[in-house]
Amino acid sequence: MILSDADILSRLADGDLAIEPLDDVDQQVQPASVDLRLGGRFLEFQRTNIPCIHPTEADEVGEYVTETTVEEGDEFILHPGDFVLGTTVERVTIPDDLVAHVEGRSSLGRLAIVVHATAGLCDPGYEGQITLELSNLGTAPVALSPGMRVSQLTFTELKSPADRPYGAERGSKYQNQDGPQASRIGDDPEFAGDGSEDETR
Numbered sequence: 001m002i003l004s005d006a007d008i009l010s011r012l013a014d015g016d017l018a019i020e021p022l023d024d025v026d027q028q029v030q031p032a033s034v035d036l037r038l039g040g041r042f043l044e045f046q047r048t049n050i051p052c053i054h055p056t057e058a059d060e061v062g063e064y065v066t067e068t069t070v071e072e073g074d075e076f077i078l079h080p081g082d083f084v085l086g087t088t089v090e091r092v093t094i095p096d097d098l099v100a101h102v103e104g105r106s107s108l109g110r111l112a113i114v115v116h117a118t119a120g121l122c123d124p125g126y127e128g129q130i131t132l133e134l135s136n137l138g139t140a141p142v143a144l145s146p147g148m149r150v151s152q153l154t155f156t157e158l159k160s161p162a163d164r165p166y167g168a169e170r171g172s173k174y175q176n177q178d179g180p181q182a183s184r185i186g187d188d189p190e191f192a193g194d195g196s197e198d199e200t201r
């Protein structure tokens with residue numbers, strides 16, 4: 001079951017679901033979602049001499065990524081074909097019986113801006129800001145302004161609370177993330193070497 005505006009406000013009042021800061025409830029709480037704003041920090045991917053990123057090599061991911069900060073009032077120009085990581089202003093806390101989905105806003109979609117290229121699920125138990133996978137599928141550069149409502153979050157009730165919510169034990173690489181975070185897929189246990197893997201690779 002997807003939460004309505006009344007359900008969302010009731011869960012926010014209960015305090016187990018949190019979205020902070022929620023500065024303008026009237027504007028941000030939509031009929032069945034909450035609009036989230038664009039933060040000012042971006043991770044851009046540079047062209048380098050590395051032939052490719054091996055997703056399991058944390059250093060290689062780091063080599064490609066540089067952080068840019070855009071102050072409120074300034075703009076970040078997203079060029080056609082570009083892919084950058086952004087962040088929400090808001091920090092969310094998802095209770096164990098809800099899952100949240102990051103969706104784009106139609107008004108930006110109509111300008112060819114996509115806010116999650118592939119991954120859009122916030123697990124039960126997740127806490128932190130949300131990293132946005134921003135791309136421009138169009139032919140014109142688009143100016144993005146920190147503080148603008150850029151994405152929306154919907155909430156779906158689980159049939160029963162998660163037994164092992166995000167952050168409780170395994171993995172949970174992105175718990176409490178602050179600002180845009182690059183991929184940490186190299187921290188996956190199957191790549192980190194848990195004794196069952198060949199570590200001489």
Ligand SMILES: Nc1ccn([C@H]2C[C@H](O)[C@@H](COP(=O)(O)OP(=O)(O)OP(=O)(O)O)O2)c(=O)n1
Binds near residue numbers: 131166174
């Ligand atoms: N666009 C998104 C999607 C998700 N998340 C956050 C909330 C999720 O609960 C957390 C983990 O997302 P996934 O489970 O999709 O990612 P992984 O499976 O790669 O990570 P892990 O192994 O930690 O589960 O990242 C995010 O910040 N931005």
